[in-house]
Amino acid sequence: MVLKRSYQTLLLFTSVLLFVMSFLIPLNQASAEVINRERYQIDWAYSPQYGKDVRTELLKNASGQIAYCLVYGLKSPNGEDLPEAGKADDVSYRVLMNGYPQKTPESLGVSNWQEAHYATQLALWNALGQISVDELQFKNAAVEKAAKNIIHAANQSQDTQDVWMSVIPTDKQEAQLNGEYFETTTYNVQTNAKKGTFHVEMTNAPQGTRIVTEQGEVKETFQLGEKFRIQVPKSSKSSELSLKIVSNLTNIHAIVYKGTSTIQDATVLLERSTEQVSTDLQVFWKANGALKVMKVDESKKPLPGAVFEIANSNQQGMGTITADKNGIAEMGNLELGTYTVKEVKAPIGYVLDATPKPFEVKTGEVAVVEMKNVQIKGNIEIKKVSDTGKILPGVEFTVFTPEGKAVTKVTTNQEGIAKVHSLPFGKYYFQETKGLEGYLLNQTKYPFEVKEHNQTLTFEVKNDQVKGNVQLVKVDEDGKTKLEGAVCILADEKGKKISEHKTDKNGLIKIDNIPFGKYQFIEKTSPAGYVLVKDPIPFSITENGKTIELVAKNTKIKGSIEITKVDVADGNNKLPGAEFTIYNEQGQEVVKGKTNEQGIAKFEKLPAGKYTYKETFAPEGYLINEETFSFEIKTDGEIIKHVVADQKKEVPPTPETPQPEQPEQPQPEQLKPQPEKPQTPQVIEKPVPTPEKPQHIVKQPQPMKEQPKKVESHLPTTGGKAENPYWKWIGVTFVVLGSILAVYAVRKRKNQKV
Template identity: 30%
Template sequence: MTVEFTNAPLGGLLIKKMDAVTKEPLSDVTFKVTDIKGAVVGESNGEYRTDETGTIYIPQLVGGFIVQEIKTKDGYILDNTAKTTYIEKGRVYSMEFFNQPENSFVIQKLDGETKAPLADATIKVTTVDDQFIGQYTTDESGFITIAGLKPGTYKVQELKAPEGYNLDNTVKLVHLKQNEPQKLELYNYKKAALIIYKVDKNTQEPLEGAKFKVTEIDGTYVGDYITGTDGRITVPTLEPGWYVVTETAAPNGYNIDDVPSKNVQVKSGSPVTVKFENDKNATLRIEKTDIVTGEPMENVEFSIVRDDGKTYGKYYTDKRGEINLEYMFPAGTYLIRETNTRKGYALDTNVRKVTLDWGDDKLIEWENYPLASIRIEKIDKENDEPMANVTFELFDPNKKSLGTYKTDAKGRIELNDMFLGGTTYYLKEETPEGYLPQEGYLAVETRWGKTTYVDIENEPIMGKVQIHKTAADNNPITGTLKGDGLKGAKFTIYDADGKKVDVLTTDSKGYAESDWLRYGEYTMKETTSPLYFLLSDETIHFEIVNDGETVEIERTNQSTLLKTNVEKSGYKETMGGSVIRYDIYNIQNQSMVPLENFYLHESLPADAAYITRLFTGTFNQNLNYTIYYKTNKTGTFRVLKDNLFTDRVYEIDCTKGLMAGEYITDIKFDFGTVDVGFREVERPFLYCKTYDNLPNGYQFTNRAEVGGTYEMQKVTAEDTFTTKIYAPTIDRGKLPKTGY
């Protein structure tokens, strides 16, 4: 273990001696230094002499010391006023002393009782005939030194006394002689003091915070004061005379003195004490709880009025349900009212009467009943969905209206903390549109602090729709006669928001009936027509208005027209081995419905001619199509070109890629599904070549066919063109004989 010891250096004392007029240092001035107990310092009986710099330095000192001048320098007046200082470790303290020259005029200001020097007194000096010499202020030793005055008589008058002292403005005469110093001592006496003492009337304990006003007996204002922790106010430096002390405000929790003002005579030289006593006010506490749960109730408002009508204000319970009004009430009788309670509770209108004596501490317990709640839930009986915007009127037990309310998006009305418990209230519903009415009043029983749940169902107005579908004309495909019921017509029903609610299909007699439909407006569209009848584009409007009704609707369908068309033209006569052209035109879907598997088939007799080149033409509907071919060697179709566009003309060489002796005899366009009105824009045409050996007069027929299907019903049309072979006979005449 290492133990360290440290030492702090001792302090020191520096004494400075100077001329009081010139402030020049004075040497050869002797001082005596003792400690606070009177023991001398140093080895020379405590005596030290200033050096040429006018200083004395004494090291190694700690504690309290007294320094006194005991011998001064020739030509100066001795100042034997003792001064005390306290020196701390490690610090050097400086003390300054001044001497007045002997040929000067010195004024010293002293306390008239203790003879202690007084600083800050202001003195005016004039000649005897009032010529102004100067205005001076005493230093900390009470001195004023005036040098250079000529012999003669002078006037000395105090203009301002030191703080806390009475002014002595008597004019003093002083006679100065040549080379003789003159010292004039002037005395001041302390002003009188007033002590105000405030205590508790019962305990006599001092009271802090009492306010007082002090005036002179004629009403001249002196000041306002507040008692400290010792219950006292000291008003110093008063001129002797009569004063009035008035209590203006008692400390918190105390009542003002019964005699708030007292007259006091202040005499010079000794303080005078005046005592005031206060009664402690009474304390009132209120405790507020829920009568059902016992829980404290915050923010409940109370008012307090004294029985003489004085109002003490409004107060609110805190988180603990308490109001603590400590030391607020003088003795008397008070009326306490609950003026506003917390939301969800019944206001207690009873008035409590409380009598308080000085210093009382009383607790008033107060309970509140929590209000009852009602929650209404409105439900659609048919689908169990909540019903929004349903209006209810609420009535009190005397069936006086309390207001109207509407259900929210969840079908609820929540009336929280609004009702007295143990009471019957009534509800009346304003029937919503589309529902059967609820008759009469609905009684609702409430309980304190509880919620009464009221579930109310509404039965919607429901109805049906019946559609009867018949033929508008005779149908040659099905044999259906005008007026016959049509089976298989499909209808979709939509509500007013466009939501699909039902799909109907007519029976063999043409009838279809919906499920139950709710009150409101509807539309119905035919989505599938009966077979070989046209689909109607009509939007049918109907309403369900009355409960249980069936809305009857009659509608007809026209028969479907299935028809196609094609025409062709070409050479009526040609020679064997010739190339001829055939045009195909008026290629049409003349049906009233789209056709599936729509095709164009061009066929040549294999023993007469074959196709060499094809120009496809263009068509009025945007489609992709494929061209197939068949040859004299095959009995089935094969793809010639696919992924063709109807808005372009394609030129196709029909001789490439074939075997020797193989020729194309059939061309087939496959369009897929075409809409109503399909036809060519630029007609297709093809080039054919006849065989060389065809005899004169030989005829062959070129056939073009178009067709398609609708609901498995095939529809076709064709056109033919016959071409005749012309083979002229050449007459070569009679040949001559040869060989003779």
């Protein structure tokens, strides 16, 4: 009885509370609902508290929606028209949302709707504190488990019957130009409503402003879950608008129907709609245009670094912009109107173009202005001259970059001028790459810089002429003796005299700094005692500083002397066997020789100079001529002829005929005539003095040596008479007879001794 009385008190308090809330919580409409019941067999749980099985019935409203009892122990409605009494609390709401029929029997783990319904009713009474599920004695484990699962899910849930709505984003948005409209970002309406619609209300929106879906479809009413954007026509001036979201949201509520003192209250999950209005949201846009300047050269190559000044139609400066590495300079947020852009700083290496260029700014558009610059180009002029100022045509120059890359080549004209036109701005150097014959290649690098447009830089470049040296050494035939005193003319290749020079004591002529070209030495005066060289000695100067070494040989002047030995009494009587010795100017013996059978002694190839000779051995029967004779060899090949006469000796008595007693000492050999082979003059190897080395003479090479002719073997006739050939034969006969007699006498004597 005490428990029953407590239950009645709680029920009374709940009823009063629901009655008061019905006045405080406004509903869209106040209505009544007919609740009917259906019974089914239930014996699945026993309540020790109440001492009986816990039973319930299936309640439905007129629409067939399932209702649940809110007060345990009272009768279930059965056809009564119960008034709507507001909403149940969120605890009951969460139980119903996690029970049957929101969840299927299968999802609740039971086999049929009856078990699902029974488990949901037990969970609801448990939430209201009218029955403790934990104290019940279950006869159906599946029902027990389902009831406890519903209770657990409800306790974990944060769901509420209150409907809320929010709009994202909430901050002020800038509409960006997109095509023909300024367009906002996407707006999203968020809510816990199960379904609903909304529309957008705007304030200060320009004409033509529209609301579109994400796909760009224009709409006025949107379903929950749809996103939208605001689009403002780009022709609109810069401004802003406000908007708000008005929604009609539908959610499930646990609606309570009020019973009587004997009929319990019931609750049904029903959809109810409410209107929600968001706070005002702000949108702004800037109806400006922009400028894009494209800086290029004549070939459309982008040029960085140019600076531009922007001015409006009132010549008011709007600022400056600089071209980037791509040659682009930009300025945004320009109001509609006409402007000018002017270059105030040109790109490096280009001519400034200060002409203002007009352009028009339109809403949302970029005015593009292309501005060209002409590259700074300059010229160079190179004048090529020799070190003496002579104009040099045909010299090649090459212009290089500082890195050594060839840019162009140019050659000097007949005036010695080389011109290079239209060299682009920058640093360069030029260098001679092909010189002129006879001149040194000038390897100097001449740097220059093109900085001003159309400026011509002038240069004068000099070339040093190739100059060399020549050294001429005069030697004799053996190449050892240096010849002093030779006079040589230095002439050009055509024989034109340039200068005259004489060999020194070393036989040397040395001339320095002779310009490039072909030359020749012409011997004007030979060294003393030598033959003049008639053939020119050519040479060429082709390398700078090089010394040409020439050796020129002179042949000694050589002559001959022929000495004819005659009888002083008879000049026609030539005397063989006379010996003559030649002496040089210093009295040194040079050579000696004898007259041949014609009475002639020849001395050939005597070097030029003064000589003496004298007879050093007289022919047999003649007195030696003690006189010293002089002669001089002056001309090459000269032959000097002298005649020297000898006087006969007095004739001694005729010798007795040898006695036969002395045949052992016959001298037949002495009576024989002299051999036919003439004596060869012997050259004494003492040097003939020369002006350089008077004490030395070089012996002539063997192939040049000539043998003197044979000297006559017969004895000269004395007394100035010609020899009689009959007397020869008579004498020979006597000698032979004498010899025979002597031999006979000797043999006879030997025979007598025997």
